[in-house]
Amino acid sequence: MTPGFDPAYLSSTTNSFIAFARATAPEVLPFGESGAQLPAPQVPEGTTIVSFKTATGVLMAGDRRATIGNVIASHTIEKVHAADSTSVIGIAGTAGLALELIRLFQLELEHYEKIEGTPLSLVGKANRLASMLRANLGLAMQGLAVVPLFAGVEPGADHGRIFSFDVTGGKYEEVNFHSIGSGSGFARGALKKLWSPDLDSPAAIRVAVEALIDAADDDSATGGPDFMRQVAPVVHLVDAAGTRQVPQSEVLDIATAVVATRAEGERA
Template sequence: MLRYATAPGSSSFAEFVRAASPELLPHRLAEHASVPHGTTIVAATYRDGVVMAGDRRATAGNLIAQRDIEKVFAADDYSLVGIAGAAGVAVEIVRLFQVELEHYEKIEGTQLTLDGKANRLATMIRGNLGEALQGLAVVPLLAGFDLDAPDPASAGRIFSYDIAGGRYPEQYFHSVGSGSLFARGALKKLWRPDLDREGALRVVVEALYDAADDDSATGGPDITRGIYPVVMTATSTGTERVDPAELGDIVRSILADREARPGA
């Protein structure tokens, strides 16, 4: 281990771990990964940047494995990552991705561009391909505020992935996970290019509500337990997690509207 610690540093923390202790990489931990799977993640751009939200349910077959899992994280100061798929492996990949971005910044003295972050995450997902083919797939969603964008109004960007590490820029909004089909349908109806922060929060929460209405693996807001989606924004001022109290008000407003129009 000592010769790796004293060797010239690489800007990739993942490459360092692969050389020094490959058994610590997420794909090597797959045999110990938990069975539960995390589901639906949605993201949408708005006037100030981008918002990402994830429901709180993890499932193991037909059982609810966890009611309050967190699937949306700040990757660094200006980007967000959401996970769907095998929960144990997905969380390990997110942790490694966070350290990867921090390590690059320390070695190079500057942050990766948003495209660079998207490429690094694609490499990590590609490294999990063998396990994905055995059922331990991880499908993330990356969103962030692009500091290099010529127009701040269009600086919010979203990237989706496939299990082989394919990276795909998305326009306006996107969703992944078992409830993504229903969530995307809601996003198509609700999203507008002039959304402000309040409007964007309502859109993503309502999209998750629609997903939960039709997909049993997606958890809806649980007012009794006070469990609401994890919602985060990325803007020119950085990443921010939306306060549960604010989400509670949005959820109650949505429920009141649905109660008035139960067939909608």
Template sequence: MSGFGPAFLTSTSTSFFDLVSSLRPEALPATPGTPQSLPPEGTTVLAFRTADGVLMAGDRRATAGHHIASRRIEKVHRADATSVIGIAGTAGLALELIRLFQVELEHYEKIEGTPLSLEGRANRLAAMLRSNLGLALQGLAVVPLFAGLGARSARDPSPVGRIFSFDVTGGKYEEVDHHAIGSGAGPARSALKRLWHEGLDTETGVRIALEALTDAADDDAATGGPDIVRGIAPLIRAVGPDGEQRVPEDEVLAAASALADVQMRGEATP
């Protein structure tokens, strides 16, 4: 971002967000304005712990009122090498928030020479949400889901999968094993309660994520399940010892086809 000049070199803050807020506040995504039409909104995103870390999945549908605005929106993104972020709510603002959050983490690491802790990353995200409160009160809310590998506790630094949810005021809440956000969160959480268990591998986790999103799509018109005909698969990302990785789309579609075959035959999923 240009226009900072000497202020960039003399700044003592490790926060890129604070730097932009003080020097170029108009460049932030939370610029007040009145929408001329309904903005696209995205749902549903879920996350749960696995044997190696965490897995996050999101459907690809965005809606504007009763209309489908997009069938291919990406709601789950890499935050950095060991964490992922998913969004529900006003799609345009949410995607800008993700991009700004990614730069925020890069900026901190460049200034400090070390990555921010997972808890610290969640706190920074909460602060950014609080700055968007004015737009949230106007109905342009953004609600993220954040997960990654972090220290188990202050006394135990061993890495473990952790999940954080937020509200529109910037409230931060750590979830235990799994969570879901968006308009399809209710049926997705019910499916996760039924299907999740300790020690999940990534392959089993992909199947469980697909089944939870399919349940959400059955009950929520704003949630799109796997679209095998169009070749549109939910976006799934996993974080483990090798870092953050996106599950290949062809693997997700193959798992979705297998799940659909089982459901059509009326069999219980394994």
């Protein structure tokens, strides 16, 4: 036996990192050993996320505000992350648990690929995420809910797919666009007017920024571009070449142009 290693680390053959962690060190999981219910304290909540298909893949963007009741807890939280090289995940809900869920999901996908020698399909990734949400149901029922949005591109494909979820682990594939969080209704209303299937990257980024600005205009829990702090929404693009995050400076430039155009329209 290799010195220093528990036998479980050398004998496990499961392709699920969560199953392995539950058997060897359940305390590292955000939902604990058995999803035991805990008192729900006041914790930061994150919103709003938008995602839609583009001409070459899919885009996902999120604002940077987290709130505790009517108090702004953070101006700079990042709610959208690359899940792996071909998919992205965004979160709304209890911020601490949601960020832990993202890190655990990233590990789950990496672990599966190392064990099996091939990545999960996009639908397989969505199914794994749904099972993780079901494991968190006990905490969700106590008010510590996490709701993700997941999107990506299958290797070799030229179009994206978007999956939404509920707190029980229900999984739903969206047609063209979707949004989650407290400002989702306002963002989705903007997307209905601005989205088209042939959006290239610059046009898609502008649409995402406009949708988040509309959400921030009517939802106090959603933060728009913060020009004083130079904080812009987080925007990720996924296409056949992989996942990339749009630089903050580029997003701020587009946001500046959007605000200027709207100001001109109001003065006209």
